[in-house]
Amino acid sequence: MIKKCFAKINLSLDIISKRADGYHNIDTLMARINLFDKLEIEKTTDGKFSYESNIDLGKLEDNLIFKAYESMKNIAGDRATGIRVKLSKNIPVAAGLAGGSTNAAETMKALNELWDLNLSTSKLMDLGAKLGADIPFFFLKGAARATGIGEILEPFAIKTPLKVLLVNDGTSISSAHVYKKTKLFGNIDNSQIVKGLQAGDWSVVGDFENVMEDVVLRDFPHLKSVKENLIKHGAIKALVSGSGASIFGIFRDDNSLDRTYEELKDAYNFVRKVDLIDD
Known part of the structure; x- marks a missing residue:
């Protein structure tokens, strides 16, 4: 089975409060983009989990694909088999694009089919939320407003024809580092932004904001030039996605x-024109 694992960008991101469990309550607008990893999964008869990738993603027990497998295996019981996984990674790592989360979600979808578990989308989303806050989003299509820790999702359609350029210079940033240092805000009116995007209103693009950006650009000051270059060359808005280090520009x-x-394709490790996708 072959799955496409699409990345996301955060068009707007607010932090509302810190929770007792260490997570943060957020309010963010997430959109899938047509940048994806390719995940190949097949059953094996040896009962083992086998994994290979074109890049080193560290310890297996920390890999969200493995965690997704373990979670689904606990549900499957006797129906679980060994699996062989091959991941062709195209999404930059630790880049604010939820590459690990989308890999986990597609692994869960694949195993649900391969093992004939017939789990509902709602059940898969609940299981995914236990592994990572961004994972439930990838069981939906298109864009969604995410609240809570990211697991409360309200899908919406973007009618504004946003043109997006995504830039990543290879910097890896820990989400935990950025969350820890970001102040709590709760000042972005994402509900109005959603209404504008649904109505095709370009003016709301100016209201896109990411409260994590101040910390990212302060602690990784070399990234300021990426944002400045996007604006200099014609972006009407440029913003860090999630906890960074990817930065996207919006064009008309x-x-x-x-x-x-x-102008920028040879200046950074990764420069890609991407489309928002809704299917």
């Missing part, structure tokens, strides 16, 4: 997007 038209891409 293909001409300005293409022009900026040509």
Whole structure:
């Protein structure tokens, strides 16, 4: 079985409060983009978990694909088999794009099919939320407003034809580091942004904000130039995605997007024109 694991960007992100369990209550607008990893999964008869990838993702027990397998195996019982996993990684790692979370979600979808578990989407989302706050989002299609720790999801359709350029210079940033140092805000009116995006209103793009950005750009000051270059070359908004280090620019038209891409494509490790996807 082959699955595409799509990345996400946070069009707007607010932190509301810190919880007793160590998580934070957030309010964020997440959109899937057509940048994806390829996940190949097949059953084996040896009862083991086998994994290979084109990049080193560290200890197996810390890998969300393995954690997803273990979670599903506990549900499957006697129906569980060994599996062989091959991951072709295209999404930058530790980059604010939820690459690990989307891998976990697609692993769970694949095992639900391979093992004939017939778990509902709601059940899969609940299981995924125990592994990572971003995982439930990837059981939906398109964009959603995420609240709670990210598990309370309200899908919505984006009618504003956003043109997006995604830049990553190879910097890896720990989400825990950024969350720890970010102050609590609760000042972004994401409900109004959603209404605007649903209505095709370009003016709300100016209201996109990420409260983590101040910490990211303060502690990793070299990233400021990425944002500045996107704005300089025509982006009407440039923002850190999630806890970084990826930064995306929003453009009104293909001409300005293409022009900026040509200017920046050789300046950074990863420069990609991406589309928002809703299916």
